[in-house]
Amino acid sequence: MTAPTRTPDPAPPVPVATPVTRTDPPPAGLTMAAALNHALRDAMSADDRVLVLGEDVGPLGGVFRITDGLTAAFGADRCFDTPLAEAGIVGFAVGLAMYGFRPVIELQFDAFAYPGYEQLFSHVAKMGARTAGRVRLPMVVRVPYGGGVGAVEHHSDSGEAYYAHTAGLKVVTPATPADAYSLLREAVEDPDPVVFLEPKRLYWSRSPVQLPVRTEPFGAAVARRTGTDVTVVAYGPTVPLALEAAEAAAARGWSVEVIDLRTLVPFDDETLVASVRRTGRCVVVHEAQGFAGVGAEIAARVQERCFHSLHAPVLRVTGFDVPYPAPKLERHFLPSVERVLGAIARLQWDDEPDARWLEAGGAGGAAGAVRPERP
Amino acid sequence: MTTSVPGTDPSRPLETVSELLPSATPVRFLDPAGEPVDEHAGYREPDSGLLARAYRAMVIGRRLDTQATALAKQGRIAAFPSSRGQEACQVGAALALAPLDWLFPTYRDSTALITRGIPPVEVLAPVRGHRHCGYDPYLHRCAPMATPLATQAPHAVGLASAAARLGEDTVALVLLGDGASSEGDFHEALNFAAVFRAPVVFLVQNNGYAISVPLARQSAAPALAYKGVGYGIPSERVDGNDVLATLAVLGAAVDHARSGRGPMLVEARTYRLGPHTSTDDPSRYRDEAESREWATRDPLARLETHLRRAGLLDDARAAEAHQAAEALAAEIRAATAQPPPTEPDDLFAHVYAAPPASLAEQRRALADEPRATASADVGGRA
Numbered sequence: 001m002t003a004p005t006r007t008p009d010p011a012p013p014v015p016v017a018t019p020v021t022r023t024d025p026p027p028a029g030l031t032m033a034a035a036l037n038h039a040l041r042d043a044m045s046a047d048d049r050v051l052v053l054g055e056d057v058g059p060l061g062g063v064f065r066i067t068d069g070l071t072a073a074f075g076a077d078r079c080f081d082t083p084l085a086e087a088g089i090v091g092f093a094v095g096l097a098m099y100g101f102r103p104v105i106e107l108q109f110d111a112f113a114y115p116g117y118e119q120l121f122s123h124v125a126k127m128g129a130r131t132a133g134r135v136r137l138p139m140v141v142r143v144p145y146g147g148g149v150g151a152v153e154h155h156s157d158s159g160e161a162y163y164a165h166t167a168g169l170k171v172v173t174p175a176t177p178a179d180a181y182s183l184l185r186e187a188v189e190d191p192d193p194v195v196f197l198e199p200k201r202l203y204w205s206r207s208p209v210q211l212p213v214r215t216e217p218f219g220a221a222v223a224r225r226t227g228t229d230v231t232v233v234a235y236g237p238t239v240p241l242a243l244e245a246a247e248a249a250a251a252r253g254w255s256v257e258v259i260d261l262r263t264l265v266p267f268d269d270e271t272l273v274a275s276v277r278r279t280g281r282c283v284v285v286h287e288a289q290g291f292a293g294v295g296a297e298i299a300a301r302v303q304e305r306c307f308h309s310l311h312a313p314v315l316r317v318t319g320f321d322v323p324y325p326a327p328k329l330e331r332h333f334l335p336s337v338e339r340v341l342g343a344i345a346r347l348q349w350d351d352e353p354d355a356r357w358l359e360a361g362g363a364g365g366a367a368g369a370v371r372p373e374r375p
Numbered sequence: 376m377t378t379s380v381p382g383t384d385p386s387r388p389l390e391t392v393s394e395l396l397p398s399a400t401p402v403r404f405l406d407p408a409g410e411p412v413d414e415h416a417g418y419r420e421p422d423s424g425l426l427a428r429a430y431r432a433m434v435i436g437r438r439l440d441t442q443a444t445a446l447a448k449q450g451r452i453a454a455f456p457s458s459r460g461q462e463a464c465q466v467g468a469a470l471a472l473a474p475l476d477w478l479f480p481t482y483r484d485s486t487a488l489i490t491r492g493i494p495p496v497e498v499l500a501p502v503r504g505h506r507h508c509g510y511d512p513y514l515h516r517c518a519p520m521a522t523p524l525a526t527q528a529p530h531a532v533g534l535a536s537a538a539a540r541l542g543e544d545t546v547a548l549v550l551l552g553d554g555a556s557s558e559g560d561f562h563e564a565l566n567f568a569a570v571f572r573a574p575v576v577f578l579v580q581n582n583g584y585a586i587s588v589p590l591a592r593q594s595a596a597p598a599l600a601y602k603g604v605g606y607g608i609p610s611e612r613v614d615g616n617d618v619l620a621t622l623a624v625l626g627a628a629v630d631h632a633r634s635g636r637g638p639m640l641v642e643a644r645t646y647r648l649g650p651h652t653s654t655d656d657p658s659r660y661r662d663e664a665e666s667r668e669w670a671t672r673d674p675l676a677r678l679e680t681h682l683r684r685a686g687l688l689d690d691a692r693a694a695e696a697h698q699a700a701e702a703l704a705a706e707i708r709a710a711t712a713q714p715p716p717t718e719p720d721d722l723f724a725h726v727y728a729a730p731p732a733s734l735a736e737q738r739r740a741l742a743d744e745p746r747a748t749a750s751a752d753v754g755g756r757a
Binding site for chain 2 (some may be wrong): 126
């Protein structure tokens with residue numbers, strides 16, 4: 001395996017947050033954090049039923065300043081702090097949503113969301129089904145997630161597989177400021193509960209965007225770069241990485257198409273299948289641990305639907321199956337351009353079996369016993 | 376009904392510890408034999424009209440319990456969680472609420488639900504096996520019965536806060552058990568309710584056992600009602616087998632919450648005369664002498680003795696209540712004689728407001744399968 005040399009995105013350590021509004025140097029576009037803040041403002045202006053609540057979201061404006069100024073603008077009735085208890089926050093929001101409000105709750109960090117999981121899994125996700133559609137919970141659960149920001153323990157997890165595995169939730173994760181704005185507005189307006197995963201390493205990423213913007217709706221993946229040889233599937237924090245890898249791949253003669261899923265639930269099979277049928281090769285990239293992860297589901301779906309178009313197995317570039325490491329080790333854990341290129345290189349460009357699974361005593365295990373002999 | 380908790384000043388928030396503390400002994404109007412006792416701490420005795428309604432509701436609730444237990448033993452419905460012996464708590468809770476208030480029950484609160492006016496067949500939907508919740512929560516202003524313990528408590532706090540935001544005077548009453556008082560959601564709900572001054576009444580039906588685990592393994596508190604003090608919530612203890620007391624205390628608690636002075640916690644000491652469910656064997660964990668002793672404190676018998684002595688109940692009125700109970704039992708038997716109607720598509724119908732494409736694909740695949748036989752749709756036995 002190639003040693004990763006990519007350095008993590010420069011970002012301040014959390015929870016020390018960077019203000020959303022920067023005056024200098026002149027901004028080249030809008031940050032994702034600012035886009036999210038605008039989305040909340042516009043959603044609250046558009047609909048009195050929208051409430052923003054959570055830990056530190058009030059006068060402080062959230063540890064990432066995503067709710068900056070909302071209490072001042074809309075009053076402490078509309079944007080307010082809660083006691084520090086995630087199950088209580090989620091459960092309280094259930095009651096608000098049952099009675100006609102549209103709560104947007106912030107669970108401060110990915111790993112701090114876990115105490116809220118029973119409420120999410122046993123009630124939020126199931127309420128529609130268990131009441132035969134009589135009770136809908138139009139609520140948004142915002143979770144800053146993912147690593148790459150040099151954070152201490154419990155501040156860098158990627159929990160999307162837990163949410164996506166739970167029927168009844170919608171799971172959204174933007175990769176651009178425009179999507180951050182549009183998908184959050186759509187999440188607030190959606191009749192179903194939405195887990196809105198915000199890649200914290202992209203909070204300070206910028207791109208030119210004119211607000212209010214509406215991008216493709218839930219359930220639509222988009223090609224961020226078109227290509228003919230390989231489809232690289234990414235979402236949230238790994239989309240910029242996939243684009244970087246595609247650029248590097250082009251220098252080596254591979255034309256890479258980058259698909260940004262945008263919403264994991266609903267899942268856009270159609271766009272992905274159309275892409276892989278054209279390219280015949282597919283690599284999935286995510287930060288979360290690979291075992292039983294979202295990438296495993298995507299690989300299965302692509303192979304079920306594109307088998308006769310595939311020239312190679314679908315490969316995954318993911319975090320290793322270890323707990324999220326200490327900050328000085330995270331660059332070894334996170335997917336890198338080199339690892340994506342390494343995966344692309346293994347996509348059966350010739351007739352050689354994938355050497356990774358042929359090493360004696362390697363992870364190929366039992367699969368090695370039935371492998372074809374190398375020519 | 377009292378309009379405030381005795382000893383408190385309605386004109387200001389409760390602040391001192393002594394104002395938050397429950398009575399030293401559970402509030403009661405009647406001793407186990409139905410004799411009046413002066414241990415009601417200033418709460419006002421419910422009027423005769425309310426007691427007549429309570430009697431009728433308890434007779435009907437008791438019959439629902441015996442009928443559902445019998446059907447469970449016959450395998451017509453799944454394991455039924457009996458609330459025999461807890462009728463004074465459940466009827467007291469349901470009758471303390473106004474029509475526009477909300478109830479947040481658990482799986483053991485069938486008697487409260489039918490007292491609230493929900494058709495018994497809809498209440499029994501989970502054990503009939505075709506739906507997790509058989510009634511319309513908005514129509515009856517009653518949340519689905521919660522099975523994970525205490526998880527509905529924060530919902531009640533959120534809903535009550537929502538109603539208050541809209542300028543309504545709606546109160547939410549949460550039913551909980553002694554076991555649920557150990558769950559984190561119980562404590563988070565109490566805390567949220569207190570911080571947001573939500574109009575919520577928490578009623579802990581302390582029946583002494585969480586399935587098999589006795590109270591001593593659940594809590595070392597002097598009484599569960601003391602758990603309110605740390606959150607700044609006024610609390611009360613009540614004899615859960617004396618419906619005069621539950622009506623009086625819960626009525627005052629609901630009035631307290633409705634007046635804008637925040638939540639209240641009530642612990643009702645009672646006893647589950649039956650098993651945890653129809654598949655449970657209480658002899659493995661509790662003494663029969665104890666059960667016999669509690670049987671002498673039967674809340675229904677206690678009320679009947681009192682009403683007859685006070686000249687508030689005669690044979691004719693008692694017979695009418697029992698006839699209504701038999702009619703309800705017959706309705707349940709008729710409804711459960713056949714398996715409930717199910718459609719395979721029920722799996723998909725309501726998961727999302729509009730099914731995503733991936734789910735629509737699975738829905739079509741199921742629709743294309745050969746239909747399962749009707750017998751396979753019968754609700755299972757636990």
